[in-house]
Amino acid sequence: MFKHIKNDLPASVVVFFVALPLCLGIALASGAPLFSGLISGIxxxxxxxxxxxxxxxxxxxAAGLAAIVLTAIGxxxxxENFLVAVVLGGVIQLVFGILKAGIIGYYFPSSxxxxxxxxxxxxxxxxQIPHFFGYNTNPEGNFAFFQVDGKNTFSEILNTVNNVSIGATIVGFIGLGILILWSTVLSKKGKIFQIIQxxxxxxxxxxxxYFVTNGSTNYGISETHLVSVPVxxxxxxxxxxxxxxxxNALSNPQVWVTGFTIAxxxxxETLLCxxxxxKIDPHKNVTPTNKELLAQGxxxxxxxxxxGLPITQVIVRSSANIQSGGRTKLAAIIHGFLLLISVILIPTLLNKIPLSxxxxxxxxxxxxxxxxAVFKEMLQLGWKQWIPFTITVLGxxxxxxxxxxxxxxxxxxxxILIKSFQNSHFLHIEDKSNGKHSxxxxxxxxxTFFNKGAILKELDSLPRDTCLEIDVRKTRFLDYDIIEILQDFALKAKERNIDIQLISERGIAKNPASYIEFFNLRPKKSA
Structure with missing residues (x-):
């Protein structure tokens, strides 16, 4: 776990700064004590x-649970009665994990x-636009379009125009300039700029x-534009x-209903995350979903x-971890300790950090x-990928x-139902071993993507030093999700000394560089 600490430690610092306002904001949006958000983050x-x-x-x-929490508390x-539902939700998640319900996550298409x-x-x-310009009336953790204060995402942005704070805006642009300079120029200049994020x-x-301009009427930052950690x-x-x-609330049936809803x-949300x-992990690690449910429970x-509030795996913090170079779960663990240590030792200093x-x-x-570039890529993949992608984004x-x-x-x-027919025999495995795994x-x-979980499981179960033949001569429709799995597996196959041969109508291709290119070059009715 400590093998990549030089990557994990700086990544954990970035995740800490991303998590801190979100923990507080989600607690605020949930109508819960601010400290409860920090507890769940830790x-x-x-x-x-x-x-x-x-x-x-x-x-x-998780912001996705804020509305449920807000309603349930009332x-x-x-x-205190709501906390019983959180505990029950955790127990039910353990049951989900034991029953192997984690496979559900594989039934969501790539688009x-x-x-x-x-x-x-x-x-x-x-x-974040209102916070960047120093207009902070909306709850930080409320990611729904219609907010708990009756406003919506775009009305808050319009209100920002008439409520710009000069000091918060200046320091926001300073921070943004530092981030852009660091990622595009300085990070390539030396290791010190990679260690210090x-x-x-x-x-x-x-x-x-904040300290330099404290007291300035025009360029200072007011207390409402700073982090607010309980001291x-x-x-x-x-x-x-x-x-x-x-x-004692266990006798209330509504507590059980809320607990199941939370679970x-x-x-x-966890399985989707x-x-x-x-998918965005550059090292293409595969997370055991059932064990993840046990951990979450x-x-x-x-x-x-x-x-604390209910917990899920969260895409905002996870993507920040990936973008910052995190390699192992040590980054997540250290970020939790940073939250704990900072809340105990330096809450006053944390409250000097500008939200902008x-x-x-x-x-x-x-x-x-x-x-x-993501929109361009999805558009080029055709309407079967573009339409679900666009509907998801807009939704x-x-x-x-x-x-x-x-x-x-x-x-x-x-x-999928329009473009393909159900076929129960989507994969046939034949052991041709003769001295060596084949x-x-x-x-x-x-x-289709319905078969993604089974194919991924079969590929991951292959032993080292295996010769793998993939025969697609009978295949007339191969979903893009399956092509992506083969593309990602090719990277891991090299590490496990697995040789891959693709048998098609055109012959045999050994370890093709790009599976996406390979299948796009096939005849129109072929895979």
């Missing part, structure tokens, strides 16, 4: 990070997953700016911030027992998720995460 980093086998996933409080008669990433990137950018420098610059005045008051579940939504982070049980600097960090994260931007994903998935299913996989006439 548990998500340390406990879930340690138990999970995801190398780059980061867990914490319905169940208080926060929907990419649409989810892009939609979240756009939402991050839109939601741009976001850390931007945050330090923001704190320095206890004694050990007793610190302990008093923890809340504990009222287990279902949190598990779905796992699928998305594995354990985290939610502990979080509920000490007063953190907004600049998130703007960069959002842009990397929603680059214009997430104009409603919320789960509605957008559901809409994209339904459209993806319709597209496996032949014959793909059927129709292979």
């Amino acid at each position: 548990i998500g980093g340390i406990v879930v990070g340690a138990l999970s086998d995801s190398k780059i996933g980061v867990s914490g409080p 319905t169940l008669g208080g926060y 929907v997953i990419k649409g989810m990433l892009t939609g979240i990137g756009i939402i991050i950018i839109l939601k 741009g976001p850390l420098v931007a945050v330090v610059a923001g704190i320095v700016y 206890p005045d004694s050990f007793t008051s610190f302990i008093g911030q923890f809340k504990f579940p009222n287990f 279902l939504v949190a598990s779905l 796992v699928e998305a982070t594995d 354990t985290g939610n049980i502990i979080s509920g027992l000490i007063g 600097v953190l907004a600049a960090i998130l703007l960069v994260v959002g842009y990397k998720l929603a680059k214009p 997430i931007v104009f409603t919320d995460l789960l509605v957008g994903i559901t809409a994209g998935l339904l459209v993806g299913i319709v597209v 496996i032949k996989m014959t793909l059927a006439e129709e292979v």
Whole structure:
């Protein structure tokens, strides 16, 4: 786990600065104590990070659950009663993991997953614009289009025009300039600029700016534009911030309903995030989804027992970890300890960080998720990929995460039903070993994203030093998701000394450089 600490340590610092305002903002949007967001962030980093086998996933409080939490606290008669539902949700997630329900995550097409990433990137950018210019009335963690204060994403941006804070805007542009300079120029100049990450420098610059301009009417930063971490005045008051579940509420049927709802939504968000982070991971690690549910369930049980919000794996923090070079789960664990240490030792210093600097960090994260090149790539792949992708993006931007994903998935299913027929025999495995492992996989006439999980499982189970033959001579429709799996597997195959041969109507291709190019060059009716 410590093999890549030179990558994980700086990445954990970036994730810490991304997670800090989100933990507080999601608690605020949920109508829960601010400290509850920090608790779930700490548990998500340390406990879930340690138990999970995801190398780059980061867990914490989820914006997608904010509306559920806000409603449940009022319905169940208080926060302590709600914590019982969080504990129950964790127990139910353990049951999901034991029952191997994690395979559900493989049944979401690539176009929907990419649409989810892009939609979240756009939402991050839109939601951070008010904070960047010093207009901070909307809850930081509210990522839905219609907000809890009755406004929406675009009305908040329009209100920003008449409420610009000069000081917050200046320090926001300073932070953004540092981030761009660091990533495009300085990071290529020497190792010191790779060890010390741009976001850390931007945050330090923001704190320095605050102290230099403190007291200035025109260029200073007011308290409302700074991070607001609870500051206890004694050990007793610190302990008093923890809340504990009222287990007498177990007799209330609504508590059980809420617990199941939390488990279902949190598990779905986690599985989607796992699928998305594995897809953008440059090292193409595959996360065991059932073990992830067990880790998430354990985290939610502990979080509920000490007063925290429900936990899921979160794409914003996970993508920040990947973009910052994180390699193992140590990055997630260290970020959890950084949250814990900072809340205990330096809450006053944290409260000097301008929100506009953190907004600049998130703007960069959002842009990397929603680059214009992604839209161009999806358009070039054809309407079967473009339509579900676009519907998912629009659904997430104009409603919320789960509605957008559901809409994209339904459209993806319709597209598949139009273009292909169900075929129960989508994969045939033949062991041709004779002294050396030799496996032949014959793909059927129709292979869609519904078959993704089974094919991925078969490929990952291949032993080292194997000769693999993939016969596609009978295949007339091969979904883009399956081509992507073969493309990603080719990278790992080299590390495991697996030789791949593609048998097609044109002959045999040994270890093709690009599976996407290979299949695009085939005759129109072929795979």
